[in-house]
Amino acid sequence: MPTESQNPVHAQVLEGVKIIDLTGPSGFYCTKLLADLGADVIRIETESTAELETFAPFYRGKKDIDSSLYRWHFHTNKRSVELDLASQQGKDTFLHLLEVADVLITTEPQNIANETVIKKAEIRTRYPQLIHTVIRAFSSRSAYSEYKATDIVALAMSGLMAITGFPEDPPNQMGGEQAYHMVSMHAATGTLVALLDRDLTGKGKDIEVSMQECTSMATLQTANLNYYIWQNLNRQRTGLNHPFSVPTADETLPAYPKTLYKCLDGWVSYAAHLAPPGAWERFLQWLEDHDSQQDLRDPKYLDPEIRQKNQNHINEVMAGHCSKLKAQELYHSAQSYRLLCVPVQNAADLIADKQLEERHFFKNVKHDDGSEDFIYPGAPYKLSETPWDIKNNSPKIGQHTKEVLDEWLNPANAKASYE
Amino acid sequence: MNNPRLPLSNIRIADFGWMIAGPLATRVFANFGAEVIRIESGSRIDEIRVVGARPEGIESPNVAGVFNDINTSKLSMTLDLNTDEGLSLAKNVIEISDVVTNNFRGDRMGKWGLDYDNLKKIKPDIIALSMPMMGSDGPHQDYGGNGINIIAGAGISSITGYPDKAPVGTGSLYPDFSGNPNHASIALLAAIRYRNRTGKGQFIDLAQYESTVSLLGTSILEYTANGKLPDRPGNRSQNMAPHNVYRCKGMDRWCAIAVSTEEEWQNLKKVLGELEWMNQPKFANFNQRKANEEELDEGISNWTSNKDAYEVMNLLQSHGVPAGVVQDTEDLLKRDKSFTDTHVIDMPHPEIDSMKVHGETISMSGVTPKVDRAPLLGEHTEYILGDLLGVAESKIDNLYVSEVLK
Numbered sequence: 001m002p003t004e005s006q007n008p009v010h011a012q013v014l015e016g017v018k019i020i021d022l023t024g025p026s027g028f029y030c031t032k033l034l035a036d037l038g039a040d041v042i043r044i045e046t047e048s049t050a051e052l053e054t055f056a057p058f059y060r061g062k063k064d065i066d067s068s069l070y071r072w073h074f075h076t077n078k079r080s081v082e083l084d085l086a087s088q089q090g091k092d093t094f095l096h097l098l099e100v101a102d103v104l105i106t107t108e109p110q111n112i113a114n115e116t117v118i119k120k121a122e123i124r125t126r127y128p129q130l131i132h133t134v135i136r137a138f139s140s141r142s143a144y145s146e147y148k149a150t151d152i153v154a155l156a157m158s159g160l161m162a163i164t165g166f167p168e169d170p171p172n173q174m175g176g177e178q179a180y181h182m183v184s185m186h187a188a189t190g191t192l193v194a195l196l197d198r199d200l201t202g203k204g205k206d207i208e209v210s211m212q213e214c215t216s217m218a219t220l221q222t223a224n225l226n227y228y229i230w231q232n233l234n235r236q237r238t239g240l241n242h243p244f245s246v247p248t249a250d251e252t253l254p255a256y257p258k259t260l261y262k263c264l265d266g267w268v269s270y271a272a273h274l275a276p277p278g279a280w281e282r283f284l285q286w287l288e289d290h291d292s293q294q295d296l297r298d299p300k301y302l303d304p305e306i307r308q309k310n311q312n313h314i315n316e317v318m319a320g321h322c323s324k325l326k327a328q329e330l331y332h333s334a335q336s337y338r339l340l341c342v343p344v345q346n347a348a349d350l351i352a353d354k355q356l357e358e359r360h361f362f363k364n365v366k367h368d369d370g371s372e373d374f375i376y377p378g379a380p381y382k383l384s385e386t387p388w389d390i391k392n393n394s395p396k397i398g399q400h401t402k403e404v405l406d407e408w409l410n411p412a413n414a415k416a417s418y419e
Numbered sequence: 420m421n422n423p424r425l426p427l428s429n430i431r432i433a434d435f436g437w438m439i440a441g442p443l444a445t446r447v448f449a450n451f452g453a454e455v456i457r458i459e460s461g462s463r464i465d466e467i468r469v470v471g472a473r474p475e476g477i478e479s480p481n482v483a484g485v486f487n488d489i490n491t492s493k494l495s496m497t498l499d500l501n502t503d504e505g506l507s508l509a510k511n512v513i514e515i516s517d518v519v520t521n522n523f524r525g526d527r528m529g530k531w532g533l534d535y536d537n538l539k540k541i542k543p544d545i546i547a548l549s550m551p552m553m554g555s556d557g558p559h560q561d562y563g564g565n566g567i568n569i570i571a572g573a574g575i576s577s578i579t580g581y582p583d584k585a586p587v588g589t590g591s592l593y594p595d596f597s598g599n600p601n602h603a604s605i606a607l608l609a610a611i612r613y614r615n616r617t618g619k620g621q622f623i624d625l626a627q628y629e630s631t632v633s634l635l636g637t638s639i640l641e642y643t644a645n646g647k648l649p650d651r652p653g654n655r656s657q658n659m660a661p662h663n664v665y666r667c668k669g670m671d672r673w674c675a676i677a678v679s680t681e682e683e684w685q686n687l688k689k690v691l692g693e694l695e696w697m698n699q700p701k702f703a704n705f706n707q708r709k710a711n712e713e714e715l716d717e718g719i720s721n722w723t724s725n726k727d728a729y730e731v732m733n734l735l736q737s738h739g740v741p742a743g744v745v746q747d748t749e750d751l752l753k754r755d756k757s758f759t760d761t762h763v764i765d766m767p768h769p770e771i772d773s774m775k776v777h778g779e780t781i782s783m784s785g786v787t788p789k790v791d792r793a794p795l796l797g798e799h800t801e802y803i804l805g806d807l808l809g810v811a812e813s814k815i816d817n818l819y820v821s822e823v824l825k
Contacts, residue, residue, distance in 0.1 A: 175578030
């Protein structure tokens with residue numbers, strides 16, 4: 001499989017930026033984003049912190065930290081420094097590292113280390129150059145500031161979960177821990193704004209983001225706060241009905257387009273509600289190509305109002321059409337008519353996808369234990385001058401202790417730290 | 420218009436973005452002081468100025484809720500890019516900009532001669548961001564879709580919902596509000612720093628499809644390393660048990676509870692009153708609890724079902740157990756006073772009383788990001804032409820008359 005080419009002449013955009021990563025799971029993606037752009041990210045770890053982070057899934061079912069696919073995925077390009085922050089020596093070394101670091105990233109309130117070693121306010125006075133990014137469950141100004149949150153708790157409190165799921169089931173989490181991803185992306189953004197600021201002022205800043213607020217940004221279309229203020233509309237989950245649909249017991253009211261339709265071998269998504277001019281005609285041609293149009297050629301349907309009144313019927317015609325064909329057939333034939341139809345794809349479909357293959361999206365990563373290469377998800381963005389890259393797989397605990405201390409600290413401090 | 424105390428006040432962006440993902444990528448720049456200029460058409464109005472939440476009875480391209488939320492602190496100028504003079508004015512704006520962004524499908528920018536190769540001729544160190552669904556090349560380059568399609572195509576739907584049911588439809592057009600704008604902001608900031616240090620601009624090719632695949636967590640590796648396709652997990656987690664939402668007192672009220680550690684499990688038991696069933700060996704450790712998850716959930720539901728969801732959350736959190744009410748819009752505005760006070764802004768607006776918008780999510784010590792009202796259509800055309808480009812007033816009048824500024 002072709003993978004992202006490695007062009008050694010390219011610099012990476014964050015090369016030389018030293019980042020200390022003391023995050024829990026809500027911050028893993030933040031520091032991955034920065035490490036994959038070339039920042040020197042070091043995780044401060046011990047065997048016992050690693051035990052708490054021995055997350056499933058595991059490679060070949062082996063339940064140890066080095067087989068954690070969670071660690072593989074989220075800690076690419078990071079280095080591991082083994083430091084016990086409960087010991088005086090560990091604490092001293094950590095403080096020396098803060099002197100030379102550009103950025104410290106921590107997660108609160110579930111934090112194992114930093115407040116016991118050094119208070120936040122003290123960091124600001126003792127290390128004026130340091131950017132300190134804090135990823136919180138809830139804002140420090142919230143009444144819930146000391147409340148803890150995992151991904152599902154943040155999804156719930158943010159408003160995103162209330163609009164996800166089927167009305168007949170409990171509200172649903174989104175797959176893939178999206179609250180962690182949301183807050184991590186905002187934290188990386190804030191960290192970069194602070195770096196640009198420091199380039200101008202020479203001074204580091206404290207950055208704070210919260211899972212609740214960042215995740216709530218994903219609700220601002222369907223559950224826009226003004227719907228409630230202006231129309232008294234309190235959005236709930238709508239299953240496969242369009243997110244703008246309002247559940248009603250009155251089946252004579254016009255329905256909305258469905259978002260997903262079942263096909264021969266899976267599901268396809270269809271975005272009909274924002275159809276540009278001309279889309280209705282192209283939709284009919286697409287149906288006719290497969291003899292699925294039923295009565296929709298009746299001229300009365302040229303009137304958008306009539307179509308809206310008969311949306312339930314149109315949905316049924318579309319459902320009949322999809323039920324005859326395979327997902328990939330529907331996908332490419334619809335797109336040839338510029339209709340917004342894309343199948344529900346899983347990891348296997350993505351690996352087989354021609355577009356991703358031609359764009360070299362997936363990345364072959366050589367593991368440094370010499371075992372074999374593995375295929376990782378690739379770049380979220382392609383920067384022409386300073387490409388994203390995975391140069392190293394996730395580290396073993398303490399793999400880089402001596403190497404990092406020698407590089408970052410003056411010889412006396414470095415030596416005192418590991419001897 | 421710039422506030423010199425804000426960290427990005429020396430940055431100017433020519434923003435050709437429309438709908439959601441493009442404009443949302445530059446929101447953080449505007450809030451932190453950059454001059455973000457929306458270059459818009461007054462005749463083919465950006466749909467997001469019109470669709471979605473809007474106050475009843477007002478016909479205006481300026482009052483839609485989503486538009487106002489994702490375009491805070493920006494400027495707007497209207498230009499007809501299909502006229503030579505309009506296009507030439509757009510190029511003048513680009514000449515004094517650091518960054519040019521767009522999220523059109525296909526090669527719309529190229530048709531105006533505003534693709535990266537041409538932009539470089541206008542401004543050699545320009546940073547250009549393009550974010551069509553499929554990216555700037557490849558066999559499906561011209562395929563189209565919106566958030567509903569991307570969440571399905573990029574794999575999030577396949578891991579959302581229950582294994583024996585359809586994937587859950589999207590409650591939010593999630594990709595438009597998550598990876599696509601947020602990854603774009605990150606790439607732009609990184610590229611600006613690189614340009615500041617080297618003098619080199621660059622092209623950022625962000626495929627919304629790929630940027631959303633990047634949010635799948637371990638799903639790809641589960642398949643490529645283990646050959647296993649992850650199930651749709653409902654509300655379960657591979658690493659926590661209990662982990663679910665639990666029915667509480669009232670209509671459709673739920674509280675999420677997630678237990679990661681032994682300590683949290685012991686605390687949960689304490690809050691529930693050391694109920695006998697919880698002390699059975701089959702719940703003694705994570706592996707046991709995970710294996711007997713259904714029974715575990717049933718037991719916890721029995722306890723939550725006659726309690727108020729907020730009471731459940733507060734009780735558990737006071738004992739260090741992560742728990743959170745499934746809040747809807749009404750809850751966020753009426754029950755979660757801190758969320759409203761710290762994050763929601765009542766934005767004054769010249770055409771209506773006021774509207775609610777989200778505040779800036781990033782707080783920075785010693786800096787108060789501005790979150791100013793989104794621009795009215797064409798509100799700053801004269802400022803941009805006159806103050807920034809030095810076009811004479813009489814010429815501006817002529818441009819209006821000849822509909823170049825439409």
